Amino acid sequence: MLLLPGRGLLLGLAAVAVAVMAARLMSWWSPSAGFRLFVPGELARYRGGPGDPGLYLALLGRIYDVSSGRRHYEPGAHYSGFAGRDASRAFVTGDYSEAGLVDDVSDLSFSEMLTLQNWLSFYEKNYEFVGRVIGRFYGEDGLPTPELTQVEAMITKGLEENKQELKEKQKFPPCNAEWSSTRGSRFWCSQKSGGVSRDWIGVPRKLYKAGAKEPHCVCVRTTGPPSDQTLDNPTHSNRGDLDHPNLGDYTGCPPLASTCSFPL
Incomplete structure (x- = not known):
């Protein structure tokens, strides 16, 4: 294929980005020491209210301490609905009702999965990872479930599609x-x-x-x-x-x- 000046570099960088992100996803979701496992009922206590033990939220089963962003997540704040639970779906849909603040992402598109991946990158960068939720994405042994493996595959597929779109945009x-x-x-x-x-x-x-x-x-x-x-x-x-x-x-x-x- 003809590679116009600058185009080969851009496509090469896109390929590297896909590989790096795939490796990062594997490191995020693979077994590691130093984290706690929470059942949903236990996580629900971490809403940042008076007497609560902390202020946590979960995304794709991974739990983050968001105490440093308290003004966004504490009771009464705009994103308080995310606290104390895994509301992965709402990060994409913007549905902050009780029906929308759930962890079911099974019908999201590839591009919507990439939005979740971007949010995951944001929390990894800005907040402390503290544990995993036993349920949809992690089993009682703390290992990824088949549903999380499917999410990972969709994110990787979305990254590949982005790479293809970049290739077409150059053309x-x-x-x-x-x-x-x-x-x-x-x-x-x-x-x-x-x-x-x-x-x-x-x-x-x-x-x-x-x-x-x-x-x-x-x-x-x-x-x-x-x-x-x-x-x-x-x-x-x-x-x-x-x-x-x-x-x-x-x-x-x-x-x-x-x-x-x-x-x-």
């Missing part, structure tokens, strides 16, 4: 876009459109993706071999990725224009 960076009630719509490409720095500008095209209701505007390279061919392939058409089967033209826009305007 087809999003267009710049604007709309005005007086001038209509305009799409245009630049060397930094879509937040992707590159040494080419490209032309606007519609990119159709499986499962998407509508195409979205991307910038397409117009010279050199297609991205799925090597530089030394003698048969390429020197049209970049213009002939990709998932692309479509904008009606009324010159085929090699870097800007497409659609007046009202």
Whole structure:
């Protein structure tokens, strides 16, 4: 595959990030000494109220002492519902009702699992890990349950999908876009459109993706071999990725224009 300047480095870093995160997940969830096991009823005592032994919350079965963030989690605070329990689902859904403050994440998507992973990273960095909850994610022996193993697999899959999305974004960076009630719509490409720095500008095209209701505007390279061919392939058409089967033209826009305007 053709690797444009800077693209190989970005993809390499993405691959490293996936490997590092997978290793980190394994270290977070593997057996280790120096932590307590709590049953849910015991953890419920740690809500930070008068006479309570502490202020803890759990995420994916891992318990953190959040006393240093008391103003966020103590009784009456905005996130008090998280204290004394594992409310992993609410970290994604924002449902702070009793029905929503639960640990069932079995129907979350890959991207939602990545949100949980980001929250897990936040608590690992900012609060002290103190134990594990016996139940959905850890057994009485403190070892991960099959459900936690499934969560780990989904997070790893989500990281891989992010890596693939980064790869596609390097190939087809999003267009710049604007709309005005007086001038209509305009799409245009630049060397930094879509937040992707590159040494080419490209032309606007519609990119159709499986499962998407509508195409979205991307910038397409117009010279050199297609991205799925090597530089030394003698048969390429020197049209970049213009002939990709998932692309479509904008009606009324010159085929090699870097800007497409659609007046009202």
